[in-house]
Amino acid sequence: MFGMLPFERSDDNLFDTFDNFTRNFFRSSNASLPAFRTDIRDDGDKFVLEAELPGFEKEDISLDVKDGILTITAAHQEHSDQKDGKGSYIRRERRYGCFTRSFDITGIDETAITAAYKSGILELTLPKTVPAVPESRRIAIE
Template identity: 85%
Template sequence: MFGMLPFERNNDNVFDTFDNFTRNFFQSSNANLPAFRTDIRDAGDKFVLEAELPGFNKEDIKLDVKDGILTISAEHKEHQDQKDDKGNYIRRERRYGSFTRSFDITGIDESGITAAYQNGILELNLPKAVPVVPETRRIAID
């Protein structure tokens, strides 16, 4: 059980100064930015996947299904320019965010997948595939 708990070494001695500086410097960067959060629940005849994508517009989100893999991609670009009377920049800011996450949808009826996006939450209904029971037939003996 103790192996499941997060552990962070907190020894601040002289020999760990560089390690602590490096860890704190890269901690604030976007290098280890986690993928968007999702919740998946079993609703009987379907699975409901809810993905948190705040700040994205519906047009920024793409859903692709290929070879039993559902891929959710979201990309947002924003530019803000302020210029003075001469056309020189006073302030210019850019933001860019991109997330991609894939899910194995084996056992899902791919043609019945529906999606809705509202208030930063993408909701996908993933209907379970009805298992095909092979037919048995009796062969008459002549």
């Protein structure tokens, strides 16, 4: 009777064991993982974003800011050719990978963002904007 309630699904039915196993197995596949791992830390007056991009060169990474959105793109091409004495291919392999992630940077001073890449870690310093303090002025009474 409990399995007949609307909007509820019971996973303890003996007849659905295999169905639940395959559903849970494919749910935990890496298809839902982000393109690359990032850590974001709040250091008071700035945020520090660290992105793991192992195997990429600095030239493979591009950072773009448009309309309050920061986009990190890392693209890599690799070619491996092995030829015999006649110039014919014995083996030829190519790999290409491109990863992109976007972040909302509302409240960040876009002109002061800095980036460094070392040992497969891209580190971005994102300084926070200083909130504008409304000016007060005295009005003379005539």
